[in-house]
Amino acid sequence: MARLASCLFGGCATLLLGACTTAMPPALGAQDIQAPSDFTAEYRPEAGPQELWWQGFNDPQLNSLIARALSENLNISAAEARLRAAEAFLKAERSDLLPSINGSGNITVDVNDSGDTNDSAAVSLFGQFTPDISGRLGAEVLAATANLAAAEYFVADQRRLIASAVANQYIELRRTDARLTLLDESTQLQQQTLRIVTLRYEAGLSANLDVRRAAADLARTRAQRGLLELARARASHALAVLVGDAPGAIPAASHDTASVPEFQSGPPRGSPADLLRRRADLLVAEAGLMEAAANIGIERADLLPSLTIPGEIVAGDGRIDKIFANVVTSIGASLNLPLFDGGRRRAEISAAEAEADARFSEYRQTFLTALSEVENALVGISAYTARNTELRQAIDESDAAFMQSNALYREGLASLFDVLDAQRQLISSRESLIDSEASLASSIVALYAAAGAETKV
Template identity: 60%
Template structure:
């Protein structure tokens, strides 16, 4: 499923500059021609969560994308990568420093002396190291940019899942109340029959035990509800328990997803999944690092220059000027094999990044396939559970009628109740799992749900050009 092809590792290089990285292997970006499981109907793209048609979920995700601390941290790291990229590009320019020296000559009637000078240095990048460092910095910037986008992808999915969990606990509480009402009615009937001498005290105890068992679930549901609420608060950068949206969880239903995404084909993951793009950027950075290490095997040239003014007296500061210009050539001769070892270490690191890139793609493909299987399975399960509920309701009605006539035992009534309550609980859980499967599908196919600034996107592992964070023009 994964083929290999050779591409120049200098693809991140500045246009017109020679690359000194070796060729490296990257996976073919075609991927499988189709997913193994049928896709759901095509529908929303982008802000996929709006397919649930739930204003509370929409508001929560919007707030989370604006306030989440992981997203904030990723944004700060992108800023740091931008600054470091600017610093690397600045090394291609000459540097100039100035000095001023002053003093008092005690041997010459305390005459004041003053001298000033400029010291400059220019590196023409004879060995290509500076160019390789820029390529590595561009890749680091691209990775930070993709990680920022990936945090948004993950946070949107996490908020949707926690919201579904909160709604599931709300539906379970509503079912708990409905179930206890049903069991109270049964207990009342049994008590009346016992008082009339038509039922044994054992029947009363059995009915009361079933009611208590159902009520005991309330504490577990409350724990799950609090956990999901606290998890949501953390995703929204709020302290636990500090934020509960208006009308949050008042409805007892599970959000129903009405539209599927435009998922495309597996190869689209390589263009949409930001964690895959980040892994690709790390691979490009590793290739650039090989170039940096290989540059140390070549001669390097620096051109220093000085401009000094002053003859040692205050009055002669502007009279005498001295200009100096030189060149220093560094020839690597013998280092005991250190430089070559560092190149080999960089090569192994690139191979490791390549393996990570492949693994990331395969993991993403597996997530999509798992979500597709789950969607279909839970749809079928929900249909079967609805049928089971309908049959259980009929069975309970019949057993109640027969029990009143003395033609059925209390065991039959309680068994029918248990089956009905269990089927209703299973349906709530299955509906929540189906909703979460749709969330997992969207997260897996890489639907980010926001517009990224094209000027901030740095393409990596593409042939022929690299765009800077400041603009989209190829760098000369």
């Protein structure tokens, strides 16, 4: 038996030397992704703020809403709670590297028929220490550390997403405000046209068909109000939820003019490789990949022996006043050798390796999605900037055409169709400009979110 024990412990010592390297495979990460040298989009924005980027819109109400959301949003609150849980879990995993000690005690008092008492007492301390000869405990600590990092990055990612969501909903709120203001202006313009046409009809200078056409255009314009108010209510309710409040809690914006907020500059674009170090969702995916690699180490450790060292100190087994008169100490060792399990441990290792492969594919997919988001935002900013320029020119030309056709109509030198057509083009161009300005602002928000701009306050 002594010879067998010597062989077993000698074998364990040999295994211990390679336990860490055997248990822990090399982890894949950012260095294993081939990032393009640059983005393909031709548009290059001017450098803007990297933190608190929404202040580039120069809108105090937007600043206030995002600040509220970052401190009161429930998704962020839940992510922060899970971060605290991950911190506690890591502390628990580290404690497994230390011995565990527990204590117990008992007192017994017997009373016989004559009233005499017979008492006894005993106290004991018992503990256990498990040396990490297989590397399993170390791998569990590494997995918990990676989980903690993922939880921390997830909080940052939630802040990134919530800030951009608030900005987008606020832009939609301002867009609908601007469209409602334009609707009132367009309605007044069409009412004036209807009055002119009605007076000309009453004077016998135009047909009743002209009156009906003008009235139909006015009704079509008024019919847009319900949809715009619905869109505004949805944006307002979404904003309320984002700041952790009940729908309807967001008051109407107070602005000198109803317009879409304009951004002064764009974020630093950087390079595709910068996303790997900056975007929180990519860092979450990378931490998940590290956790998967640690899980392989946990499963590989099951192929190695494990050693447990229990110990106990017992005092008592006598009278209470002589409880420490008899103290017994014992210590031992238990070696567990994995011999045969029908291939279960190997299968669990294969499953953990397959999971790591899946995590790496998800990591690469997240990176490609991030690249696509940046490219789309850059193209969107360029496209909407050019579109806004053309729409402003279209508005100038349509306004001149409407004024000219209206004057000719009053002189009887143009038909009402010409007036209404010019009027429709003018209103349509104004509506398109507001929508395009909102799309430009949203593209800027998308670029900041895609570039992984920080949201620390």
